[in-house]
Amino acid sequence: MKVTIKSIWNTVSAWHWDVNEECCGICRMAFDGCCVDCKIPGDDCPPVWGVCNHAFHMHCILKWLNANELQQCPMCRSEWRFKSDEK
Structure with missing residues (x-):
């Protein structure tokens, strides 16, 4: 019995976070x-x-806030509060 394959599908997928900043x-x-604390990129970071x-990696901003007495954004120095997903 002879089998002929007419086409081969190569599937490639990619994902990325919807963030305005690159890093x-x-x-x-x-x-x-992923951040320096994580080994594999994805939902854990x-x-x-x-x-x-x-925007910052979750682990990075948590370490920043724990290390600094003032709870400020590292970029603009405004009071840091997490943006809620609710609108």
């Missing part, structure tokens, strides 16, 4: 990658936004 302002790593619209 985290704290660790300077790309959002499509998502970008988070402040009300000032600056």
Whole structure:
């Protein structure tokens, strides 16, 4: 029996975070990658936004806030509050 394959489908997929900035302002790593604490990019290290619209890796901003007495955005120095998903 002879089998002929007429076409081969190569499937490629890609994902990226919907972030206006290319990299985290704290660790300077790309959002499509992961922060220095993580080994694998994905849902374990998502970008988070402040009300000032600056975005950082979740682990990076949490370390920043825990290390600093003043709870300020590292970029604009405004009071840091997480932006809620609710509108």
